[in-house]
Amino acid sequence: MSILEVKNLSVSFKQYTTGMKQKELQVISDLNVNLEAGKILAVVGASGSGKSLLAHAILGVLPSNAKISGSMTYAGEELTYSRKIALRGKEIALVPQSVNYLDPLMKVGKQVRTSVRSGDPARKQKEAFERYHLTQKVEELYPFQLSGGMARRTLLSTAVVSGAKVIIADEPTPGLDPAVMKEALRHFRELADSGCAVMLITHDIDSALSIADEIAVFYAGTTVEIAPVADFTGKGEALRHPYSKALWQALPQNEFIPLPGTQPHASSLPPGCLFEPRCPWATAACRKGRPDMRELREGTVRCIHAT
Numbered sequence: 382m383s384i385l386e387v388k389n390l391s392v393s394f395k396q397y398t399t400g401m402k403q404k405e406l407q408v409i410s411d412l413n414v415n416l417e418a419g420k421i422l423a424v425v426g427a428s429g430s431g432k433s434l435l436a437h438a439i440l441g442v443l444p445s446n447a448k449i450s451g452s453m454t455y456a457g458e459e460l461t462y463s464r465k466i467a468l469r470g471k472e473i474a475l476v477p478q479s480v481n482y483l484d485p486l487m488k489v490g491k492q493v494r495t496s497v498r499s500g501d502p503a504r505k506q507k508e509a510f511e512r513y514h515l516t517q518k519v520e521e522l523y524p525f526q527l528s529g530g531m532a533r534r535t536l537l538s539t540a541v542v543s544g545a546k547v548i549i550a551d552e553p554t555p556g557l558d559p560a561v562m563k564e565a566l567r568h569f570r571e572l573a574d575s576g577c578a579v580m581l582i583t584h585d586i587d588s589a590l591s592i593a594d595e596i597a598v599f600y601a602g603t604t605v606e607i608a609p610v611a612d613f614t615g616k617g618e619a620l621r622h623p624y625s626k627a628l629w630q631a632l633p634q635n636e637f638i639p640l641p642g643t644q645p646h647a648s649s650l651p652p653g654c655l656f657e658p659r660c661p662w663a664t665a666a667c668r669k670g671r672p673d674m675r676e677l678r679e680g681t682v683r684c685i686h687a688t
């Protein structure tokens with residue numbers, strides 16, 4: 382059952398260039414994702430492909446010079462800005478990419494306890510700390526006294542004690558030791574199995590494959606493919622988009638073949654398909670316009686040539 386749906390999301394930033402001229406920088410174009418109760422959607426893609434901005438758009442925490450279009454629904458109703466504020470941290474929780482989101486002036490035990498909305502805050506905080514191997518001492522520390530890994534585990538604890546129905550985790554695992562990282566991933570799976578919808582943004586495709594149901598591949602601010610995890614296998618034959626195949630083949634454990642070229646910057650997006658300049662399948666038709674997302678073999682793809 383779909384709980385959060387993002388349709389044709391575009392995000393642009395107003396920027397001033399020389400002589401006070403204004404320019405719109407389109408950083409997300411026509412992006413679609415769908416989160417379902419009980420499912421984990423992993424979001425992968427190069428740095429700068431718009432993963433964090435999607436998370437921020439859903440939570441309503443984009444900077445004030447951002448312009449947003451498209452539609453979002455939560456539990457079947459439009460997710461307006463005021464609804465985002467009302468649901469943030471309650472029904473929709475974010476594990477932010479940066480540990481700077483912790484309140485610098487509040488002891489971390491208290492930060493976690495204030496996120497608890499039902500049940501005993503002290504007990505829930507203790508359980509989360511135990512799970513993430515944070516000792517009791519840590520409760521009394523301020524964020525500046527934590528190591529990077531401890532700060533991350535605190536952020537994880539804050540999101541998981543909230544009882545939110547949707548958890549959006551933006552690169553939650555870097556800097557964690559492997560045992561804690563595994564525990565965090567297992568915990569996301571448990572939360573999904575108990576009915577949450579989870580969006581896991583990660584650079585680590587292997588981790589994503591170990592727990593997710595579907596993978597969304599981002600490129601230059603849009604989704605190029607959404608595929609079941611089972612399709613990420615072999616040489617990527619089952620994948621639909623040439624970029625997903627290239628991303629898969631570039632992994633060290635696969636062919637380790639790098640894809641030549643770079644992702645276009647928002648200031649110089651190609652006129653047609655965003656992947657066209659690097660695409661081995663590109664034809665003149667690909668330069669004519671942006672392809673729509675279309676259904677193909679249990680997944681969706683944004684490519685006119687995909688079969």
Ligand SMILES: Nc1ncnc2c1ncn2[C@@H]1O[C@H](COP(=O)(O)OP(=O)(O)OP(=O)(O)O)[C@@H](O)[C@H]1O
Pocket residue numbers: 394406408426427428429430431432433434435444478647
């Ligand atoms: N406030 C802003 N003003 C202008 N451009 C921005 C702003 N915030 C982000 N961008 C641009 O939007 C694009 C997408 O950024 P985003 O942070 O979503 O990438 P990401 O996929 O999360 O990358 P990473 O994997 O490095 O975290 C980038 O090109 C970035 O430079």
Ligand code: NI
Pocket residue numbers: 432433434478551
């Ligand atoms: Ni990011």
